[in-house]
Amino acid sequence: MICLHSLTVCPKLANKTSEAKSLSAVKGLPNAPTVESYTGFITVNDKYDSNIFFWFIPAFKTPKTAPVVVWLEGGPGISSLFSLFTFGPLSVDPALNVTKRDNSWAEEVSVLYVDNPVGAGYSFTKNKLGYSRDENNVADNLYEFLQQFYIVFDDYRANELYIAGQSYGGKYVPALGYRLMVSAGVSRLNFRGIAVGNGLIDPIHQMNYANVFKTMGLMDELEAQEVHRRETAIRTAITAKDYLKALQLYSDLMVSTPELVGYATTTTGYAQFYDLYQSGPLYKSIVNTIKYLSKTQTRSAIHVGPLEYNFSNKTTGDYLHNDFMQSIEPNLTAIIDGKYKVLLFTGNFDLTVGVDSINGLLEWKDWKYYKDYSLGKRFIWKVSPNDTQIAGYAKGFGNFNHVIVRDAGHCAQCDQPKATLDMITRFIGSKPFGL
Numbered sequence: 001m002i003c004l005h006s007l008t009v010c011p012k013l014a015n016k017t018s019e020a021k022s023l024s025a026v027k028g029l030p031n032a033p034t035v036e037s038y039t040g041f042i043t044v045n046d047k048y049d050s051n052i053f054f055w056f057i058p059a060f061k062t063p064k065t066a067p068v069v070v071w072l073e074g075g076p077g078i079s080s081l082f083s084l085f086t087f088g089p090l091s092v093d094p095a096l097n098v099t100k101r102d103n104s105w106a107e108e109v110s111v112l113y114v115d116n117p118v119g120a121g122y123s124f125t126k127n128k129l130g131y132s133r134d135e136n137n138v139a140d141n142l143y144e145f146l147q148q149f150y151i152v153f154d155d156y157r158a159n160e161l162y163i164a165g166q167s168y169g170g171k172y173v174p175a176l177g178y179r180l181m182v183s184a185g186v187s188r189l190n191f192r193g194i195a196v197g198n199g200l201i202d203p204i205h206q207m208n209y210a211n212v213f214k215t216m217g218l219m220d221e222l223e224a225q226e227v228h229r230r231e232t233a234i235r236t237a238i239t240a241k242d243y244l245k246a247l248q249l250y251s252d253l254m255v256s257t258p259e260l261v262g263y264a265t266t267t268t269g270y271a272q273f274y275d276l277y278q279s280g281p282l283y284k285s286i287v288n289t290i291k292y293l294s295k296t297q298t299r300s301a302i303h304v305g306p307l308e309y310n311f312s313n314k315t316t317g318d319y320l321h322n323d324f325m326q327s328i329e330p331n332l333t334a335i336i337d338g339k340y341k342v343l344l345f346t347g348n349f350d351l352t353v354g355v356d357s358i359n360g361l362l363e364w365k366d367w368k369y370y371k372d373y374s375l376g377k378r379f380i381w382k383v384s385p386n387d388t389q390i391a392g393y394a395k396g397f398g399n400f401n402h403v404i405v406r407d408a409g410h411c412a413q414c415d416q417p418k419a420t421l422d423m424i425t426r427f428i429g430s431k432p433f434g435l
Contacts, residue, residue, distance in 0.1 A: 020040075020152045021038065021152050023040075023303075024038040024039060024040040024152070024303065025038055026038060026301055026303075027301060028297065028300065028301045029098065029298065029301045029302070030096075030298055030301070031096060031097045031098055032090070032098035033099065035090065035100065036057070036058055036063075037055060037056060037057045037058075038055075038153075039054065039055045039056070039302040039303050040054060040303055041053050041054075041122075041123075042054065042144075042145050042148045042149060044140075044141040044142075044144040044148075045118075045125070045130055045141065045144075047127075048126065048127035048129050048130030049125060049126035049127065049130070050118045050123075050124075050125040050126075050127075050130035050141065051118070051123060052114060052115060052116065052123045052142075053114075053115040053123045053304070054112060054114050054149065055080075055084060055113045055302070056110070056111075056113070056149075057084075057088070057089055057106050057111050057112075059106060059107070059109050059110045059111075060106055061107060061108060063110055066110050066159065067109045067159055067160035067161070067162055068109065068111075068112060068156055068161050068162070069105060069109045069110070069112065069162045069163075069164050069195075069424070070112045070142075070161070070162070070164065070176075071083055071088075071112065071114065071164055071165060072116050072142075072165035072173060072176070073116075073165060073166065073167070073169060074165065074166055074167030074169040074170070074172075074199075074200075075120065075167070075168050075316070075317055076117065076120075076171075076316060076317045076320045076323075077117070077119065077310075077312055077317035077320075078121075078167075078168075078312045079115050079122070079309070079311050080113040080114055080115055080116065080120075080121060081113060081121055081122075081293065081309075081311075082283075082286055082289065082311065083113060083166075084111075085285070085286075085288075085289040085292075086285060086286065086411070087101070087411065087414045087417060088101065088104050088105070088106065088113070089101055089104040089106040089107075092288040092291075093288060094288055096292050096295070098292070101417070103417035103418045104417065105413075105421060105424055107421065108421065108424070108425050108428075109162075109424065109428065110156065110159070112149070114142070114145065116141070116142060116172060117131070117132040117138050117141065117316055117320070118130055118131060118316070119131055119310065119315055119316035119319075120310065120316050121309065121310060121313075122304050122307055122309060122310075131316060131319040132320060133319055133323065134320070134323045134326075135171055135172070135175035135323060135326075135328055135331075136175070138171075138172055138175055139175040139176050139178070139179040142172070142176045142179070143176065143180070143183065143187075146180075146189065150188075150189065157188065157189065157190070159190060160190050161180075161190050161191045161192060162192055162193050162195060162341075163180070163191075163194045163195075164195040164196070164197075164424075165195075165196060165199070166196065166197035166198055166199060166410075166411065167197075167198055167200065167410065168199075168324075169197075169199060170199020170200045170201040171199075171201070171323070171328050173194045174194060174201065174328045174331035174335060175328055177191070177193075177331065177340070178331035178334055178335060181335055181338050192340060192428075193340045193399070193428075194335060194340070194341075194342055194343070195342075195343040195344075195427060196345070197346070197347075197413070198345075198346055198350050198352070198353040198358075198412065199353060199358075200353050201327070201328055201332055201361060202327040202329040202332075202360075202361045202364075203238060203246070203250075203325045203327065204234075204238045204239070204325075204327060205329075205360040205364045206353065206357040207231040207234050207357075207360070208231070208356040208359070208360045209227050209351070209357075210224040210225070210227040210228040210231060211224070211356060212351060212354065213227060213264070213268070213351070216276060216351075218267075218268045218270070219267055227253065227264070230252070230253045231253075234250055234253070237249060238325050238326075243321075243322050243323075243324065243325045243326055244321060246324075247321055247324045250325065254352065256270070256272060256273075270351075273350075273351035274409050274410035274411070275347075275349050275350065275351075275415075276350075276351055276409070277349055278409070283411070290309065290311055293309045294309065329361065329367075333367070333369065336368075336398075336399070336400055339399060340399065341399045341400075341430070342399060342400045343400075343402075343403065343423075343424075343427045344401070344402045344403070345402070345403040345404075345405055345420070345423060346402070346405065347405050347409045347410060347411070347416075348404050348405065348406055348407070348408065349407065349408060349409045350410040352410055353410065354410075355404060358402065362402060369397070369400065372397040372398070372400075373396070373397055373400070373402070375397070376395050376396050376397045377395065378393060378394070379393065379394045379395070379432070380393060380434070381394050381403065381423075381433040383418060383422045385435070389406075390406055391405070391416070391419040391422065391423075392404045392405045392406045392419065392423075393406075394433035401427065401433065403423055403433065405419060405420060408420075
């Protein structure tokens with residue numbers, strides 16, 4: 001069922017796609033420039049009344065033919081509207097005025113921001129059984145969402161489709177990508193590949209913090225040894241499939257919240273580990289976004305009625321606790337096997353899921369593509385050949401690329417919008433990074 005105009009499921013729209021698309025158009029967004037976009041809810045589970053919210057922004061250039069990128073934020077439980085307003089095409093200032101941001105991906109591709117899993121952002125369910133417990137649940141809901149989305153937006157069906165996300169989205173993206181791959185004969189979608197930024201994909205091989213903390217001068221030898229001991233304990237718990245214990249050990253090491261101050265924060269004084277050069281809180285502009293989305297006129301424009309906005313839904317995250325420390329690497333490898341395009345990109349200042357973390361997976365000697373990757377040529381990447389500044393470094397094989405984004409933290413697009421726009425354009429267009 002499809003409902004794109006209110007919180008109530010509207011089966012009468014299911015066979016009226018042109019009407020549904022028209023009703024979903026965003027009009028009258030307060031204090032904002034005119035940007036073509038569409039919002040609404042799609043019911044993904046009738047039994048539990050589970051509904052996923054989306055905000056679709058067609059590409060500013062050649063929208064009829066531009067690829068569609070589905071964006072899935074991490075958390076788990078963080079709204080993808082964080083991405084839209086933090087590094088997407090729109091920005092909200094403290095006075096709650098909206099401006100158009102330069103160098104967003106929407107300049108070249110159509111971006112479909114999805115509040116995922118059910119419960120994140122504006123997405124909601126009427127039954128606790130509607131919350132996802134694992135990546136199979138997540139993928140099933142997202143697959144159903146896309147099937148219905150393309151009924152309404154059928155004019156985009158032939159366009160190339162990519163699934164992208166960051167952080168815990170490193171779980172969602174390969175999960176959905178794999179689901180689309182195995183359903184290629186029936187989905188009627190032009191799925192071409194996936195992109196993951198600073199993603200948690202394979203926790204057992206990504207628990208690599210001790211060396212980077214010591215190398216960056218944040219810890220001494222004894223403190224780094226304690227981190228290494230804790231990493232080993234996490235891996236032991238994962239190997240034993242005691243995923244809840246592994247998550248608790250990880251939280252005791254790396255999490256920093258008012259309720260829990262982990263060892264890394266106690267030792268370094270850092271309030272977060274998303275950016276080496278920022279020891280205090282990040283992404284303060286999200287406060288502006290939350291206030292803006294709370295305005296009555298905004299709610300009316302984006303068709304959400306009185307529904308409460310959950311920027312970060314703890315309930316959604318709690319239901320995925322047992323999933324957190326499990327690996328989605330087999331899905332990633334299968335997608336590479338299928339000859340689909342795969343991009344992993346990493347901000348080099350991220351301490352949470354940074355270069356050492358991703359390398360833990362890519363340089364794991366039992367990984368199927370370890371040899372292919374290790375023998376791949378590494379390129380210096382510049383946005384333009386004449387640039388004096390280096391954008392980053394790229395290494396890969398076949399349709400696989402790992403890109404390190406210079407001077408960027410956990411959210412590479414936030415810190416380097418021009419470079420990451422060039423990155424996604426090269427990736428989708430199969431243009432080498434060494435040119």
